[in-house]
Each structure stands twice: as C-alpha cells, then as structure tokens.
Amino acid sequence: MRTILVANRKGGAGKTLLAITVAAALAARGERVALADADPQKSAFRWLKRRPDDAAPIARLDWTSPKSLGKAPGKKAGWVVVDAPGGLDGDEAQDLVARSHLLLVPLMPSWFDEDATKRFLRDLRSIKRVRKGRLEIHTVANRVRPRARATSELAVFCEEIGQMPLAWITERAAYGDLASLGLSIFDRRQKLYAPMRAQWQPVLDALAD
Numbered sequence: 001m002r003t004i005l006v007a008n009r010k011g012g013a014g015k016t017l018l019a020i021t022v023a024a025a026l027a028a029r030g031e032r033v034a035l036a037d038a039d040p041q042k043s044a045f046r047w048l049k050r051r052p053d054d055a056a057p058i059a060r061l062d063w064t065s066p067k068s069l070g071k072a073p074g075k076k077a078g079w080v081v082v083d084a085p086g087g088l089d090g091d092e093a094q095d096l097v098a099r100s101h102l103l104l105v106p107l108m109p110s111w112f113d114e115d116a117t118k119r120f121l122r123d124l125r126s127i128k129r130v131r132k133g134r135l136e137i138h139t140v141a142n143r144v145r146p147r148a149r150a151t152s153e154l155a156v157f158c159e160e161i162g163q164m165p166l167a168w169i170t171e172r173a174a175y176g177d178l179a180s181l182g183l184s185i186f187d188r189r190q191k192l193y194a195p196m197r198a199q200w201q202p203v204l205d206a207l208a209d
Contacts (some may be wrong), residue, residue, distance in 0.1 A: 001072075001076075001077055001078060001079070001080060001103070002021060002078065002079055002105060002194065002207075003080045003081075003082060003099050003100045003101055003102075004077075004079065004080070004081045004082065004100065004101070004102050004103075004207065005082045005084060005096055005097065005099075005100035005102070005104070006018045006019040006022070006081065006082060006083055006084060006104045006105075006106065007082075007084035007088050007093075007096070007103060007104075007105060007120075008084075008086075008088075008105050008106055008107060008113075008117060008118060009086065009088055009116055009117075009119070009120040009123075010086070010089055010107070010113050010116035011087075011111065011118070012106075013106045013107050013108055013116075013117075013142065014082070014106040014108065014140075014142035014143060014169075015039070015083055015086075015106055016039070016043040016044050016047070016083050017022060017085065017106070017142065017175055018104055018106045018140055018142065018174055019035065019044055019081050019082070019083035019129050020035065020044055020047050020083075020179065020184055021059050021103070021175075021184045021185065021186065021200065022081050022170070022200075022203065022204075022207070023035045023079075023081040024055075024056065024058065024183070024184035024185075024186045024187055024206070025184070025186040025197075025200060025203075025204055026079050026081070027055075027056035027057060027058050027186075028056050028186040028187065030056075031078050031079055032059075032076065032077045032078045032079070033057075033058050033059065033078070033079045033080075033081065034058070034059035034060070034061050034077040034079070034080045034081070035048060035058050035059070035060060035061065035075040035080075035081050035083070036062075036063045036080050036081065036082040036083070036140045037060075037061070037062060037063060037064060037072075037083050038063040038064060038069065038082055038083060038085050038092075038096065039064065039065050039083050039085040039086065040085060041086075042049070043083070044083040044162065045060065045062070046061050047179055047182055048182065048186065050180070050181060050182030051141070051182030051183070052170070052181070052182060052183070055182065055183060055187050058188065059073045059077060061073055061080065062116060062155075063082065064073040064085075064180035066092075071093055071097065072097055073082075079207075082096060082099075082100070084096055085165075088120075089093045089095075089123070093123075093127065094127060094204070096125070097127050097129055097130060097135060098129060100135060101135075102135070102136045102137075102138070102206065102207065103124075103135055103136070103137045103138070104138055104140055104141070104166075105117060105121070105138070105139045105140065106140045106142045107134070107139055107140075107141065107142065107154075107173075108141075108142050108143050108144075108189070109141065109143075109144055109148065109150035109151045109153065109154040110150060114157045116153065117139070118157075118161055121137070121163065122163065122165070124137070136206070137163070138163075138165075138166040138170065138203075138206060139158060139163050139164070139165045139166065139167045140165055140166055140167050140203060141154060141158075141167070141169060142169050143169065143170075143171040143172065144168050144169065144170055144171065145171060146168075146170065151168075154204070165198055166202050166203055166206055167200060167201075167202040167203050168177040168198050168199065169200070170196075170199065174192075174193065174196065185197055185198075185200075186188055186200075186205075
C-alpha cells in the first residue's frame with residue numbers, strides 16, 4: 001500500500017482539491033483507493049458523501065483524531081490519499097510523514113502562499129525522514145492564470161527555493177461544479193475535460209514512479 005500525503009500549512013492552498021482529484025484519478029484507472037481525511041473540517045468526507053454510486057469507488061478513512069490516525073482501510077487498498085489538516089505541525093506532522101511515500105504540496109500564486117510554503121518546507125527538513133531524503137516532495141501550482149504576473153512570480157519563487165512545481169493547474173470553474181456532485185474531472189470522459197486532465201499527468205507520472 002502506498003500513501004500519498006497532501007499537505008501545506010497555509011489554509012486555502014487547495015489541499016482538498018488536490019487530494020480528491022488524485023484519489024479520483026487513481027480510482028478511474030481501476031486502482032483500489034482510500035481517501036483519508038485528517039482535516040477537522042472534513043471537506044474530503046463531505047465530497048465523498050456526495051459521490052454517486054455509479055462513480056469509481058473510493059473508500060473513506062477518518063483520520064481526524066489522534067486515535068484514528070493511520071487506521072487502515074477495511075478492504076485492502078493499493079493507495080491511500082491523505083488530506084492533511086491545515087497548520088500541520090509537531091507530532092501530527094511526524095506521524096503523517098512517517099506513514100507516507102510521497103508528499104504533494106499545493107500552493108497558489110500569492111505572496112502569502114509562497115511565504116507559508118517556504119516556511120513549511122523548511123520545517124519539514126527538521127523531520128529525520130525528510131532530512132535523509134526518504135520522502136519524495138513535490139509542489140503543485142494550483143489555480144494559476146497562465147498570463148498573470150503572479151504566475152510568473154510564482155515560477156521565480158519556486159526556482160529560488162529549488163522546488164519547481166510538478167504540475168501547473170489552471171483555475172477552472174469545472175472543479176467546483178463537479179466537486180459539488182462528488183465528482184472530479186477524471187470521472188468525466190468528455191473532450192471538454194481532456195486538457196484539464198492532461199495538466200495532472202505529471203502528478204500521475206510521479207505516482208507511477
């Protein structure tokens with residue numbers, strides 16, 4: 001079983017969108033997937049409750065309390081995607097990092113996201129497993145506008161910290177529209193969504209590696 005941790009200390013960076021999209025992408029290709037919600041807001045759980053019965057199945061895991069953290073799915077799963085809580089720190093960060101094979105860090109093009117992400121990545125390096133290079137870490141640029149100055153500034157920032165985004169996900173209303181139905185762009189095969197799915201391919205390639 002491989003565990004994908006989606007985390008950033010900055011609230012509103014798009015953790016849940018990243019987590020549900022990755023989980024849905026894996027489920028759509030026939031993988032057995034569990035979505036673990038470790039955020040007290042339980043946004044991922046609310047999305048799963050809306051998910052139609054005919055959509056590719058995704059198991060639910062409640063990791064919102066210290067006692068339930070790390071609880072394994074009832075049925076054997078090949079993948080667990082974890083939506084981490086905001087403000088991830090201390091023992092909770094240690095526990096989640098220890099259980100994970102890959103860390104995805106979403107960030108948006110803003111100074112606040114850049115500053116918070118820089119500090120988050122710096123603090124992660126104090127964790128032994130990260131310091132020794134045993135956890136693969138990737139940033140994912142979220143809700144970007146290709147021609148916006150903030151997007152160019154984000155690229156410069158990521159280059160400076162040596163953490164270029166694995167993927168650049170443009171801002172599209174379809175994400176919110178589908179999420180309200182418990183779905184993602186990987187649950188819809190229409191050509192309309194093909195360019196959006198293509199933006200996620202580098203993330204899926206990283207999972208394959």
